Amino acid sequence: MEKYIIKGGTPLVGEVEIGGAKNAALAILAASIMTDETVLIENVPDVRDTNVMMQSMESIGAQIVKLDRHTYKINGSRIHNQVILNEGIKKIRASYYLIGALLGKYRNAEVPLPGGCNLGTRAIDQHIKGFRGLGATVNVRHGSVIAHAENLRGAHIFMDKVSVGATINVIMAAVMAEGRTVIENAAKEPHVVDLANFLNSMGANIKGAGTDVIRINGVPKLHKTEYTIIPDQIEAGTYLMAAAATQGDITVKNVIPKHLECIYAKLSEIGCQVQESDDEVRVVATGKLGNTQVKTLPYPGFPTDMQPQMTVILGMSQGISIVTESIFDNRFKYVDELARMGSDIKVEGNTAIITGVDRYTGAEIAAPDLRAGAALVIGALAAEGESVVTDVRYIQRGYEDFHLKLAKLGGQIELVDVPDENENNYTETSFGKVVS
Numbered sequence: 001m002e003k004y005i006i007k008g009g010t011p012l013v014g015e016v017e018i019g020g021a022k023n024a025a026l027a028i029l030a031a032s033i034m035t036d037e038t039v040l041i042e043n044v045p046d047v048r049d050t051n052v053m054m055q056s057m058e059s060i061g062a063q064i065v066k067l068d069r070h071t072y073k074i075n076g077s078r079i080h081n082q083v084i085l086n087e088g089i090k091k092i093r094a095s096y097y098l099i100g101a102l103l104g105k106y107r108n109a110e111v112p113l114p115g116g117c118n119l120g121t122r123a124i125d126q127h128i129k130g131f132r133g134l135g136a137t138v139n140v141r142h143g144s145v146i147a148h149a150e151n152l153r154g155a156h157i158f159m160d161k162v163s164v165g166a167t168i169n170v171i172m173a174a175v176m177a178e179g180r181t182v183i184e185n186a187a188k189e190p191h192v193v194d195l196a197n198f199l200n201s202m203g204a205n206i207k208g209a210g211t212d213v214i215r216i217n218g219v220p221k222l223h224k225t226e227y228t229i230i231p232d233q234i235e236a237g238t239y240l241m242a243a244a245a246t247q248g249d250i251t252v253k254n255v256i257p258k259h260l261e262c263i264y265a266k267l268s269e270i271g272c273q274v275q276e277s278d279d280e281v282r283v284v285a286t287g288k289l290g291n292t293q294v295k296t297l298p299y300p301g302f303p304t305d306m307q308p309q310m311t312v313i314l315g316m317s318q319g320i321s322i323v324t325e326s327i328f329d330n331r332f333k334y335v336d337e338l339a340r341m342g343s344d345i346k347v348e349g350n351t352a353i354i355t356g357v358d359r360y361t362g363a364e365i366a367a368p369d370l371r372a373g374a375a376l377v378i379g380a381l382a383a384e385g386e387s388v389v390t391d392v393r394y395i396q397r398g399y400e401d402f403h404l405k406l407a408k409l410g411g412q413i414e415l416v417d418v419p420d421e422n423e424n425n426y427t428e429t430s431f432g433k434v435v436s
């Protein structure tokens with residue numbers, strides 16, 4: 001079992017190169033099989049979720065050639081069936097993007113129901129509503145979503161809830177449908193825009209991505225492209241939070257500062273200095289930070305994926321802060337772990353009432369999910385003394401070289417692999433280790 005051993009108390013200082021956005025990559029990888037021509041994708045982050053996605057695509061006949069750690073050539077012309085049986089895919093939420101991609105291209109898809117981080121109820125009713133609106137029949141049987149259509153026809157689809165996944169999935173199902181599709185109340189996250197830009201570079205006709213009304217005129221087919229995935233907003237935000245938590249000075253490089261505004265605005269509000277330039281953002285924290293109120297919202301609001309990291313900082317700030325989680329109904333599980341480091345946080349429903357403590361003290365803690373895991377690591381880097389963070393496989397789902405990048409910034413963090421007789425849940429694949 002892999003663990004991080006962390007000796008806290010050193011301010012993190014320096015520059016860190018941000019990789020491609022995991023959540024954009026997952027959608028774009030799935031969409032890459034929608035043409036029979038070869039697609040070249042650059043800036044794919046080397047994280048567990050993207051590797052699982054590619055392994056599943058290979059299992060149905062996609063040909064994937066790795067040109068370097070972050071660049072792939074993908075060809076979907078030899079896909080021989082649309083039934084995903086790959087076990088690993090059940091563990092990632094983005095498995096559902098293969099439904100939209102396969103349904104959009106072949107009018108047929110059978111994909112296991114999505115897994116991913118346990119953040120509470122994570123329904124897919126809006127995805128299903130969208131597919132049905134386009135004329136598909138969709139059923140859930142034996143743990144899989146089975147979607148089929150003789151014909152997909154453009155339609156007017158109103159999302160009852162702003163959903164990143166449903167917006168992306170309906171875009172994919174609609175790009176080669178007959179006629180015009182309008183998605184209202186669409187998600188506006190940067191990865192929705194990136195997926196739309198990718199599909200447009202393949203010949204799709206999608207307008208309005210990044211606003212809440214997206215219009216798609218169906219095209220008969222898509223063609224090859226070369227595309228570079230946008231930088232990861234949440235990876236960058238996580239390092240900015242690490243600067244704030246450790247009283248450090250970190251510059252995130254190769255980012256789109258606009259995507260980070262919703263994150264660094266809060267850091268600035270509690271007393272951090274923030275500087276941005278063309279493709280860099282720097283956060284400097286000196287002295288005790290202040291308190292604030294945070295509510296997670298769809299983009300351009302404060303992202304739910306930054307909520308645990310922000311809570312960790314506020315747990316060491318002056319006064320009382322309030323954090324309200326409005327996207328997921330179970331995203332405060334990490335608070336019990338943080339309490340082991342001495343935090344004083346009460347959770348009532350979807351609100352955390354945080355009384356800032358002087359500092360955390362090192363403890364043995366377990367990562368409950370991807371972003372909360374990263375947040376606990378940040379807490380441990382700020383804490384006095386040594387911490388051990390277990391279940392780091394969750395963190396590895398979405399952060400490439402997390403401990404190496406933190407160590408380069410001066411963090412005293414080491415990844416150790418301790419044999420565990422209960423652990424036999426990994427298999428090696430052509431893309432590395434994946435959860436099976």
Ligand code: EPZ
Pocket residue numbers: 023024026093094117121122123124125126127128161162163164165166187304305327328329370371398
């Ligand atoms: C995406 O999840 C991201 N995952 C999540 O990132 C992120 O937290 C989330 O968007 C919100 O920004 C990927 O992109 C792979 P949603 P997604 O559909 O698409 C409800 C990370 O750490 N809902 O926007 O699953 C849902 O339950 C991960 O990188 C429905 O009710 O999120 C939630 O309350 C974790 N019905 C809300 O909408 C539906 O059909 C937003 O979910 C779909 C969603």
